Amino acid sequence: MSPPLCNRPDCGRGPIDDQGFCPVCDRLPLPQDDVASPGPGREPDPPARVVAGVGVAHVRPDPWYGLGLVDSDQPPDMPPSPPSPPSPSGPVAEEHRFCPHPSCGLPVGRGQGGEPGRIEGFCTACGNHYDFAQPNGLVIAARYEVERVLGSGAYGAAYLAHDRNLATRVVLKALHKSVAKTARHERDVLVGLRHDSIVRILGYEHEGPHLVLEYVPGEPLSARDGDRLETLLAHGVRVLQALDYLHARGLLHCDVKPLNIIRFREEGPAGALDRVRLIDFGAVRSQTKDTGKVVAYTEPFAPPESDPEHLLPTPGFDLFGLGMTLREICRSRWADRSAPGVDSLHLLLERATDPERPWWRFVSARQFAEQLSxxxxxxxAAPPTRRQVARPSALFGSMAGSLHGGLGSARPLAHWVGAQPDGRGLLRMPAPFSSPDPGDIAAALPAPLSDPDDPAVTGSAGATLAEIRLALRGKDATAAAAHLRAAGLPDWHWLHDWYCGLIALADGRPRRAAVVLGQVRRALPGELIPPLGLGLCAELRGDRALARSHYGMVFDTTPALGAAGFGLARVLLSAGERAKAVAVAEQLAEEFRYEREARVAAVRLHVMVVPESGLAAPAEEDVARARAALSGLDVDDAAAASLRAEIQYAEFLRTRDRLKLSDAIRALRHHAPTEREYVALVDLANQLRPALTWGRRGKHAERVIPVSEQRPAG
Structure with a gap:
């Protein structure tokens, strides 16, 4: 009987294996209730969009931690005031165009029939000439002396003005009377907002009407000469803080773009700081009170018109805009995907701005900010900063083991018991280390804590997921797969992919595991556990270059994930780079949790011999350093004896001193648990002893006593 085929609409051809997975799409088949045909000409319904709950703020206490990693020592050198004379960027708004003749003062330059009014011309009443290309002393509400036009658009103009009462510069945002309701709405929204990254409202003038806003002497957000990538990304985190503040109050900005983010220099007690502020709330709307499609937005920075965000906008509308903004400002800094963090940034923004899968995008500012941080x-973590940070994940628990693959412990006694010498004294033994067992990896990689943005995903399945973890610890892939099917996790969700990856590892299929763990990596590019898992999968498949890339990224970011350090040391040694492997182990030894294992690994890496790997034999300096490091190790007598034997074997390869090697191996006999192993170690030591020679003086030749005739010492 042939196996059933995958019933997913986007696959529909893979035979289901004994674990219940499709080998083509690497997913579980859909439950029978969900397989109903969508009908001719009708696409299957996409997954429902996830909306972050109110508990997100409590589960993600500090998603903004990336700000603490960026130095603010390069603030933009902004002038404290606009240049003189100012360079106007637009004409005076039509509602402020009046005949300049004192005896006339009638409206002029007004549009009719949908056509804009003339900027320059003659008053039809008195014939006086007018020119509104520049403000020319315009005073609004008998208080605000307009200095220049900052910009103008479909909803009005913005002026830089001098407030006579407060003796300071302000921004007057003039709106056409046809959108006075919008102006009042913007006023009402801004009055209640108090955030360092949101422009502040100072007043409201009915004439016009006008909003009176603080003047931020900066420029639209962009990449400046000398800006490092992390500086630009930190501004993204600051904007996310502002959006989180807005969204928590049920508000959407709906027009996030570089022009609406002002970058400025802020003087503080600690010196000048590089800061940003979100401006222009003309498109703001309430998530609860405003209905209908989004009308005011900037197309290049908004989701596609067919996107559900346009009909029923959520915080995702603003997050999409910020994702496109970061794409724009980072364009010149992310060409080299091999640079530290750049590939992760690409993955982050691909998720944030996915045009076809709204359910895949970020659903809360905190979720976005945590991955961006x-x-x-x-x-x-890369030069010149070289800042390595150990920080617990909000999504994953801690590692259950170091997965050192044998590097972090002395050679097992069984290796010496079973060693076979050849005529030259070279020993045939098992490999000094190995890649971790796939089942051990599945048991050691941490289980996800939950999904903070959608607790319902794991809330009802908590007990079932615990059963999956228990089955993985027992290396029972079949039981784990059955529990995963019962859990009912959405198949597009990263939690589902993570457990699929662990199950594939427990079943000894690292290639399949790499496929689904790659999906987790794309969903969570700011996390380090997924690339660690991918590094382990690559090592198991023999792809040392890929494993080195993943391990290196994780270890360079934080040595606190010891499994990445041990994995990196393994692939470096296998590539013949002994000194680099030792340096990794020595750096890892500075982490308290891995100190003992890493110091043992450093000793062994100095003198380790890997046959058929192309690795050069240990040099005299390597042996000397290993001996010096051994004296300070806190290990038991059996481990110390094995390490001394390994060091002596490396010395033997250089000097061919069989006697010292024989004595080192003979010392292992005291730690043999059985008589058989005791005898095997003594026999090995005897076989390695050099042949004895003696002779008489004179012309008689010396006699060589074979090892078989020698009397064992001790």
Whole structure:
């Protein structure tokens, strides 16, 4: 009987294996209730969009930590006031165009029939000439002396003005009377907002009407000469803080773009700071009170018109805009995807701005910020900053083991018991280390804590997921797969992919595991656990270059994930780079949790011999350093004896001193648990002893006593 085929609409051809997975799409088949045909000409319904709950703020206490990793020592050198004379960027708004003749003062330059009014011309009443290309002393509400036009658009103009009463510069935002309701709405929204990254409202003038806003002497957000990538990304985190503040109050900005983010220099007690502020709330709307499609937005920075965000906008509308903004400002800094953190940034923005899968995008500012902070963490770990940060994940628990693959412990006694010498004294033994067992990896990689943005995903399945973890610890892939099917996790969700990856590892299929863990990596580019898992999968498949890339990224970001350090040391040694492997182990030894294992690994890496790997034999300096490091190790007598034997074997390869090697192996006999192993070690030591020679003086030749005739010492 042939196996059933995958019933997913986007696959529909893979035979289901004994674990219940499709080998083509690497997913579980859909439950029978969900397989109903969508009908001719009708696409299957996409997954429902996830909306972050109110508990997100409590589960993600500090998603903004990336700001603490970026130095603010390069603030933009902004002038304290506009240049003189100012360079106007637009004409005076039509509602402020009046005949300049004192005896006339009638409206002029007004549009009719949908056509804009003339900027320059003659008054039809008195014939006086007018020119509104520049403000020319315009005073609004008998208080605000207009200095220049900052900009103008479909909803009005913005002026830089001098407030006579407060003796300071302000921004007057003039709106056409046809959108006076919008102006009042913007006023009402801004009055209640108090955030360092949101422009402040100072007043409201009925004449016009006008909003009176603080003047931020900066420029639209962009990449400046000398800006490092982390500096630009930090501004993204600051904007996310502002959006989180807005969204928590049920408000959407709906027009996030570089022109609406002002970058400015802020003087503080600690010196000048590089800061940003979100401006222009003309398109703001309430998530609860405003209905209908989004009308005011900027197309290049908004989701596609067919996107559900346009009909029923959520915080995702603003997050999409910020994702496109970061794409724009980082364009010149992310060409080299091999640079630290750059590949993660690409993955982050691909998720944030996915045009076809709204359910895949970020659903809360905190969710976005946590991954963005993680990318910053990867970027600053590289030169010149070299800032490595150990920080617990909000999504994953801690590792259950170091997965050192044998590097972090002395050679097992069984290796010496079974060693076979050849005529030259070279020993045939098992490999000094190995890649971790796939089942051990599945048991050691941490289980996700939950999905903070959608607790319902794991809330009802908590007990079932615990059963999956228990089955993985027992290396029972079949039981784990059955529990996963019962859990009912959405198949597009990263939690589902993570457990699929662990199950594939427990079943000894690292290639399949790499496929689904790659999906987790794309969903969570700021996390370090997924690339660690991908590094382990690559090592198991023999792809040392890919494993080195993943391990290196994780270890360079934080040595606190010891499994990445041990994995990196393994692939470096296998590539013949002994000195680099030792340096990794020595750096890892500075982490308290892995100190003992890493110091043992450093000793062994100095003198390790890997046959058929192309690795050069240990040099005299390597042996000397290993001996010096051994004296300070806190290990038991059996481990110390094995390490001394390994060091002596490396010395033997250089000097061919069989006697010292024989004595080192003979010393292992005291730690043999059985008589058989005791005898095997003594026999090996005897076989390695050099042949004895003696002779008489004179012309008689010396006699060589074979090893078989020698009397064992001790």
């Amino acid at each position: 993680g990318v910053i963490r990867q970027v600053v």
